Amino acid sequence: MDIKILFPDSKEISFPSGTTAAEAVKAWSGDTLPHWVAVKINKQPVDLSYPIQGDARVEGIDIASTEGLSILRHSISHVMAQAVQDVFPGAKVSIGPSIEDGFYYDFEYKEPFTVDDFDKIEKRMKEIVAADNPFIREELPRASAVKLFEERSENYKVELINDLPEDIKVVSIYKQGGYIDLCRGPHIPSTGIIKAFKLLSVAGAYWRGNEKNQMLQRIYGTGFANENELQDYLTLLEEAKKRDHRRLGRELDLFQVNEEAGAGLIIFHPKGMMLRYLIEDWEKKEHLKRGYDMVMGPQILKADLWKKSGHFDHYRDNMYFTEVDEQDYGIKPMNCLSHMLIYKSKIRSYRDLPLRYFELGTVHRHEKTGVLHGLLRVRQFTQDDAHILCTPEQLNSEIIAIADFVKYAMKIFGFEYEVELSTRPENSIGSDADWELATSALENALKDNNISYEVNEGDGAFYGPKIDFKLKDVLKRKWQCATIQCDFTLPERFDLHYIGADGEKHRPVMLHRVILGSIERFIGVLIEHYAGAFPVWLSPTQCILLTVTDKHIPYAQTVHDRLIEAGIRSERYFDNEKLGYKIRQAQMQKIPYMLVIGDKEVEAGTVAPRSRDGKNMGSIAVDEFINMIKDQCEKKQ
């Protein structure tokens, strides 16, 4: 019986049923296979060796496409698993998927792998690639598959099969050379297709991502269609390292983390603090424009209050406690409690709502040692925090206003971001009805605003669901900055109310929200985002005066005085060095403008600005320069 196959160019060809995808594609393309690593049969990705049984539409998966690369990398992970088992007999395999930019495979082995083992593993992988072994797919009944992997002592694979839903009766395995893996596929036709790969790092990873389980050893690697692309990627990684905020923080003298002071505690140097001041100053003004009131609570509050709020029961492990006059106090990990007390300080009318309390609140959280990371994950940080107390009717418009605020702020700094909706976690307080109400309030606001988002099941705060806005760091790790959390529970626990138009008491709803999130984290991401070359309005130093020789110092000093007087962040560099050297130093400090002062400038009473992108602006009047800087600050450039 013949089947009809429709190809991408709309050509339709008949083949005998059971013709493989590869044969069909060859017949269509004229004996040579295009750069396809697999195909889609009726939208379903399958191997090139797949026998086509009925009428079908065939599309190619090019090795250069996202999907193709992902298949290639997944196949490389199998080759790596084979190599690891060849080099380290007894190593057990578990899972090995492709991921963004590469792949990994998790193993159990009696000895730890180190990067020094990579040479041996890569060498063996190259042999496997050279052998050009085909990837052979086989399907077998569950029971046989279990038996197969039991015989091979692959207990992780057995566990995976046993945990499959009951209606799955047949599983697929892939063989290449002597290696067998449980796998859905598809794979590249044979190992010889692999042209460029590299093992990158080794790390521990819990089996199935659960910290109660056995820790396995994960080897990360990457692969590309050709050597050039691999080299480009490795170069990119090197470049990314140069943007790392921890490195730039030191080079630009912004901050330090000091072992003597303690882990996860940031010490801001003058330039880092200036950057922080500029951000905070901008933010305060933006909040006042949007109807927020600035407030401030204490750093420690009695433990009983934390018990009342539920933090003691649900957040204690992350809190620090202290004792004052034989009374227990909790150091605040969040700013909400004081804000609740401010609300409660008098009777509120529905006419007062919404109330928006804003605080640059410094909080302490006990983070596990292994998670600390530069400015991005610390133990003390300051949130641009606000709590909005409003009527249920006001909820939607308040959420939308916050989402707009976030959008505006991100645009000022030029950030792209992803949005996630996080729902009720296991360890939480409040009624099902309230959670449902809160979650749908957030979800509706997103939908009303046409904001695309992903749902993050069970990732909400213990008191309410949240909308998270995530920024990416230079190594593509995502960090939550802005968040909006909807809370029906704390107003309940603190018995907040307002008098409605009907003269009755009603319960307000509370929104917790941050725009930049943690100022520390935001600065960390910001440093990487700008690669340390901050726009003029944020640069701790906006310009630096470079004298050509010592005799230009007196005039340069008068220029400096004028700039400082005008509110420009100017620095002097009057050292006895050649101009070229000073320019190089200023360039490495990424200062937006270097002002060269030589004979010409002294004579004409001007400055000669050179921007950090190398443009020479010639001699201009000092006032002209001042106005230019002010204009750029105004425009947030």
Add this chain to the structure above:
RNA sequence: GCCGAUGUAGCUCAGCCGGUAGAGCAACUGAUUCGUAAUCAGUAGGUCACCAGUUCGAUUCUGGUCAUCGGCUCCA
């Protein structure tokens, strides 16, 4: 917290099989007074993360602690 790696001058790194340490850059001093990404010379700088142990002797070997890095779990 877990797995692995690492910790030597301000920074980047050398330092073999145990005999108390070096380079480049930065810093400081002097000379030079110079026009758009590195002038020359000299000087100084280290409880080799910390604490034990083995040893005649430990930066080196062993154990512990602390910190950092890459992940995992967790999270702003």
